[in-house]
């Protein structure tokens with residue numbers, strides 16, 4: 445039979461050899477062992493004496509390899525592998541993605557002439573095939589023999605078939621190794637996590653639990669497995685879909701709930717559920733974060749707020765009304781006494797505004813804002829605020845003026861006291877941050893659907909990158925020469941204006957002063 449025909453119709457023995465080799469390759473999942481086995485089996489199959497097998501990763505770099513000479517696999521250095529690939533026939537075959545037979549290596553410049561003495565058996569003929577896995581060259585197999593023209597087309601056809609099988613086997617082994625690694629990484633993260641984590645199936649039945657979950661819930665892993673997640677905790681029915689399998693990949697469901705420890709005591713937790721894929725199965729991961737401390741802090745804050753509310757607010761109210769009584773009972777011509785009284789009244793009112801705003805920040809933030817809305821006039825609010833601040837501005841040598849244009853400002857449905865405090869806050873800041881001799885002005889303008897109030901000063905200005913942040917709670921700028929506030933004033937202004945459906949912002953240039961504006965819908 446002519447050589448070519450033989451190549452296309454492999455004999456029965458070579459088919460047997462083929463299937464036994466491919467069975468063996470498919471069973472091997474360790475990439476290193478697989479590489480050596482492929483090289484050994486193919487050396488024997490085509491009676492080659494030397495050879496190399498290089499495995500390439502997705503980026504075309506050598507990940508593993510094996511070298512053989514004298515019919516046996518030998519230890520190698522990574523430099524030897526790189527040389528074989530870069531300077532030898534292997535590189536050419538990978539680049540051209542086609543197998544090649546070289547009858548006489550001495551006449552072919554694609555063949556690397558080895559100079560290392562270990563490799564004494566020179567190959568005078570060679571065959572080289574790419575190992576294809578799907579569309580990718582996953583590796584390259586080169587075999588050599590001291591005799592010229594040792595390899596025939598049948599050997600090449602045989603190696604091509606083996607090459608394809610080997611490519612797939614190599615890729616599977618690499619994927620298997622990567623999956624194993626990912627699994628080990630997850631297992632380590634899971635087991636050593638400081639949060640309790642449980643794994644359940646999509647019906648909510650626990651299939652695994654980490655060490656922390658055991659101590660946190662007071663059951664060992666065996667006792668947890670098989671239990672329903674809902675027998676371990678009270679979920680938030682609103683946040684959780686009826687059918688847990690509706691939680692999609694990449695989606696997370698989180699809510700505050702309560703778990704019950706084996707000894708019966710409840711522990712508040714934040715539950716965080718995500719869908720995970722473990723060993724090819726869709727499962728749910730439940731992280732239970734202990735929020736006992738956070739809840740204790742929330743309670744403390746609520747207690748503090750109500751303490752401020754009751755223990756400061758009402759006595760302050762009494763002080764202010766007593767001062768008012770005093771003021772009306774002292775003759776107006778007693779200027780010295782009247783001015784002392786005026787100072788005490790201003791200071792007490794300031795304190796009272798601070799208390800009210802602190803309370804409002806807490807309430808507005810929690811979304812429980814109770815606005816005492818009534819029809820109010822922006823003009824009279826501005827007049828009140830200016831009157832309140834005027835003495836302070838005057839004492840600092842500042843000029844404070846206000847313009848109301850046009851005169852026909854509409855009445856607005858608002859919490860009058862709250863909006864007055866917003867305006868006083870902005871004015872107080874303007875007075876505080878503007879040096880003596882500066883100018884402060886207030887204006888109100890009518891726009892379609894809203895009224896816009898602006899407070900302009902000639903103070904130090906606010907850098908552009910801070911102009912958003914200053915409206916956050918506790919945000920303050922480090923300013924030399926100014927006393928540090930709490931950073932709550934503008935946060936209160938923003939929350940109050942937004943609760944009215946308006947907007948607040950600042951326009952400013954460093955050294956050129958600032959203009960704080962807010963709108964209220966009409």
Ligand code: ADP
Pocket residue numbers: 873874877901903904905906914919920921922923928929930931932933934935958
């Ligand atoms: P506080 O004044 O208590 O620090 P605020 O929330 O009222 O808190 O203001 C936040 C920051 O914004 C202040 O620390 C200040 O640096 C800056 N700021 C506020 N108003 C002005 C203003 N009119 N001019 C310059 N800087 C201002």
